[in-house]
Amino acid sequence: MARRTVSGLSVGGRRVALDVWLLLQATASATAAWLVARYVFDHPAPYFAPITAMVALTANLGERGLHAIRLLQGVLLGLLVGQLVLAALGKGPGTMALAVFVSLATARALRSAQVVVVQAAVSSILVVALGDQANGVQRLVDALTGAGIALVFSQLLFPPEPLALLRRAEAAALHAIADGLTTLADAIDQDDDGLAHQSVGELREVLDHLLELRRVGRTDTRVTRRVLTWRAKVVVREKENAEHLDLLGASCLMLARLVASADSDTRGRLQEPVRGLTDVIASLAGGLDDRDVRRRAADRSLELATRITAETAGAAASDRTFLAYGLRTVATDIVTFAGVDLTDTLEAIRAGALDQRVPPAKMPPGRLHRWAGRLLGRSRRLRGRARRSSARNGPSKERS
Structure with a gap:
């Protein structure tokens, strides 16, 4: 029993150390994405860049780079669908429902991963809700920034072993x-x-x-x-x-x-x-x-x-x-x-x-x-x- 306790403590200690290290990476990537979006691309409120980087780097080890790419795919799909529906119907009552349905259906038809489906719907909702095409472009820049920072961290600085x-x-x-x-x-x-x-x-x-x-x-x-x-x-x-x-x-x-x-x-x-x-x-x-x-x-x-x-x-x-x-x-x-x-x-x-x-x-x-x-x-x-x-x-x- 004592040996099992010592073994459990050892394994638990290594797991905690690994979790802390991964959380530090996610924190650093989110901070770096915010700094790049704020001071390089001059976005006054770059909330989505750090969110993208953080979400990508909290995925399972070995899948963080793929997760960043999937996030970007979902954002692109949602922005495209939202802009098209908004341009065709304007800010009518059925615009939101149609944008969400089309983005979800398209992602499903492409057999995309769940994160792609969710991000497509979220992006289309934001485009229609804000009703500003410039905001969609800025969101795309934020997504590219966050995904790029996440790829740098997950593939170059701390590649998977x-x-x-x-x-x-x-x-x-x-x-x-x-x-x-x-x-x-x-x-x-x-x-x-x-x-x-x-x-x-x-x-x-x-x-x-x-x-x-x-x-x-x-x-x-x-x-x-x-x-x-x-x-x-x-x-x-x-x-x-x-x-x-x-x-x-x-x-x-x-x-x-x-x-x-x-x-x-x-x-x-x-x-x-x-x-x-x-x-x-x-x-x-x-x-x-x-x-x-x-x-x-x-x-x-x-x-x-x-x-x-x-x-x-x-x-x-x-x-x-x-x-x-x-x-x-x-x-x-x-x-x-x-x-x-x-x-x-x-x-x-x-x-x-x-x-x-x-x-x-x-x-x-x-x-x-x-x-x-x-x-x-x-x-x-x-x-x-x-x-x-x-x-x-x-x-x-x-x-x-």
Whole structure:
């Protein structure tokens, strides 16, 4: 519990620091847009320039530049529709309704984003309400100023870092999974059905983090088109690894449900492996940038998986067998997320229980290729230990 509190405080502190930094950027951009509109373009009341810059820079990281462009698109569309309707009908009672409807319908017909639709309607309302074409032109200048300042801040001064965005979303998901498994381990330790069902609920909430991870992944796909080739390759490789978090979240939820429905004696045997996998996931959450952390996480997960496989080999189907399968699935997903090819992972885990020669694995691409082969070597050693242990215990059982 203490470790979870410290971890939560650390994550919360980093999130607050990031939020403050982003708010400072939005404040600086709004101030800069107001100064440019007021003293460069001599607009006596440039309210819309700082609003545009501020709204653009309070969008999600990685989408701020796109948000600025969409704001500008909405303003242009609304100004055009408002001016045309005002010129055709004058300041009649139906002018406002027609301007709003046409701007909304046009934005929808163009399949524009929601912010474009809203800005188009707002701009057309202001044009018709003020009834001054000069004001529409000034609003366009303000929009261009605010969007330009926002693009300078988001694309030049503080450009998006797709890998950092992805790692941050991965870490949040891993921390949530680790918290759910910690509750599950506490439930096993205390033989508490209430805690077991609580862990199921916590792991269901991980879906929210996984949705955020998928959103960041889609954003990174757009961002990587504008970055250097070697950086794009790193981001794409990490995105492929991140996709395995969906499977890891699902396997942890399945394990929690199995534990919640198991009897006390059966679930009691899972205390050590569940704690071990929880520690592995927590270490990954705090060291995604560290290759050694990933290597140790994969090694430890493989060790747990092969031990579970060896202990349940040949056993009849039972609650314990299903629980072991759930644990092995979680371990497999961790190793795969760490960067090892799924085929190599499955071969290594099976080698811990089956008496067969494991062929040399193809080295997976990326930074982890130097140590992927060590996993198979470790699985062979674990297999040998399990065989020797079985040989020592066999005669004693026969004599008894």
